[in-house]
Amino acid sequence: MQPILSIRHLSKTYASGLTALKDITLDIRRGEIFALLGPNGAGKTTLISIVCGIVNPSSGTVTADGHDIARDYRAARADIGLVPQELTTDAFETVWATVSFSRGLFGKRPNPAHIEKVLRDLSLWEKKDAKIMTLSGGMKRRVLIAKALSHEPRILFLDEPTAGVDVELRRDMWGVVRALRESGVTIILTTHYIEEAEEMADRIGVIRKGELILVEEKHELMRKLGRKQLTLHLAAPLAAIPPGLAAHRLELAAGGAELVYSYDTSAAETGIPALLQDLAAAGIAFRDLHTEQSSLEDIFVSLVRGTR
Numbered sequence: 001m002q003p004i005l006s007i008r009h010l011s012k013t014y015a016s017g018l019t020a021l022k023d024i025t026l027d028i029r030r031g032e033i034f035a036l037l038g039p040n041g042a043g044k045t046t047l048i049s050i051v052c053g054i055v056n057p058s059s060g061t062v063t064a065d066g067h068d069i070a071r072d073y074r075a076a077r078a079d080i081g082l083v084p085q086e087l088t089t090d091a092f093e094t095v096w097a098t099v100s101f102s103r104g105l106f107g108k109r110p111n112p113a114h115i116e117k118v119l120r121d122l123s124l125w126e127k128k129d130a131k132i133m134t135l136s137g138g139m140k141r142r143v144l145i146a147k148a149l150s151h152e153p154r155i156l157f158l159d160e161p162t163a164g165v166d167v168e169l170r171r172d173m174w175g176v177v178r179a180l181r182e183s184g185v186t187i188i189l190t191t192h193y194i195e196e197a198e199e200m201a202d203r204i205g206v207i208r209k210g211e212l213i214l215v216e217e218k219h220e221l222m223r224k225l226g227r228k229q230l231t232l233h234l235a236a237p238l239a240a241i242p243p244g245l246a247a248h249r250l251e252l253a254a255g256g257a258e259l260v261y262s263y264d265t266s267a268a269e270t271g272i273p274a275l276l277q278d279l280a281a282a283g284i285a286f287r288d289l290h291t292e293q294s295s296l297e298d299i300f301v302s303l304v305r306g307t308r
């Protein structure tokens with residue numbers, strides 16, 4: 001299937017001389033949720049701004065559903081909805097007026113039935129006549145999404161959709177985003193929250209200093225880079241790892257009360273049976289054991305630090 005968004009060799013150097021993006025090539029698949037992860041200043045907003053026509057690229061091309069964003073700007077832009085981080089709408093307007101007005105900005109004819117559907121889908125219908133300033137923070141975020149959906153885009157960018165919101169509202173927003181995907185909208189979200197990417201994304205891209213250093217299926221990423229640890233709670237503490245166990249990747253923890261064995265989840269063999277045999281041969285007994293898998297957060301931190 002043709003990608004819905006195709007970014008080719010995109011670079012951006014600002015007038016200040018700072019290169020914010022270096023040769024980014026990325027295809028976004030129709031109907032996916034793609035999470036773009038990166039530390040502050042990595043270039044996420046610059047990338048979104050170029051795709052949305054707010055910033056000009058220094059080189060490279062972007063096509064949205066076949067429309068080149070430079071040559072065929074209006075058609076390309078009409079395919080894209082952008083949910084910014086901040087609500088800049090007139091606080092004195094009603095929800096209905098704000099969302100309807102956004103649609104008009106794209107030169108689309110009024111379509112009250114569509115606006116009603118968007119507001120109902122986002123549980124904003126009851127608030128359609130309320131002034132923006134009277135809404136809760138969560139409702140205001142929903143208004144931002146409603147505005148971005150008012151012109152029926154097929155691609156939706158969410159820039160830090162849950163920055164600074166509480167846990168409950170974050171979960172609520174995740175539900176909204178999932179429902180949007182169900183309705184056929186392709187979603188690209190930027191986030192600092194690893195948990196958000198882990199929870200929501202089909203694929204993950206990691207951007208660091210303007211370079212896309214990795215694009216991977218979330219599950220594949222976690223499988224490939226995920227290490228597992230087996231912790232054995234020993235019956236009697238050890239002062240050092242016995243020579244008979246030197247062949248295994250072991251560390252002592254909890255003052256010698258625990259033995260920690262690290263293994264690769266993608267390796268053909270875990271090495272656990274051999275370890276258990278050698279433990280028995282060395283006369284080391286354990287009371288209990290548990291395993292732990294590295295989270296996406298661990299993976300991300302090591303990627304951004306460049307240690308993998």
Ligand SMILES: Nc1ncnc2c1ncn2[C@@H]1O[C@H](COP(=O)(O)OP(=O)(O)OP(=O)(O)O)[C@@H](O)[C@H]1O
Nearest residue numbers: 014016018020038039040041042043044045046047
């Ligand atoms: N208009 C501009 N002129 C010059 N430099 C800019 C401009 N906009 C952004 N930058 C710089 O480009 C780099 C990338 O910024 P960008 O906002 O794209 O990063 P980001 O990944 O979105 O960061 P954050 O997560 O903090 O929003 C930063 O070093 C930033 O200071």
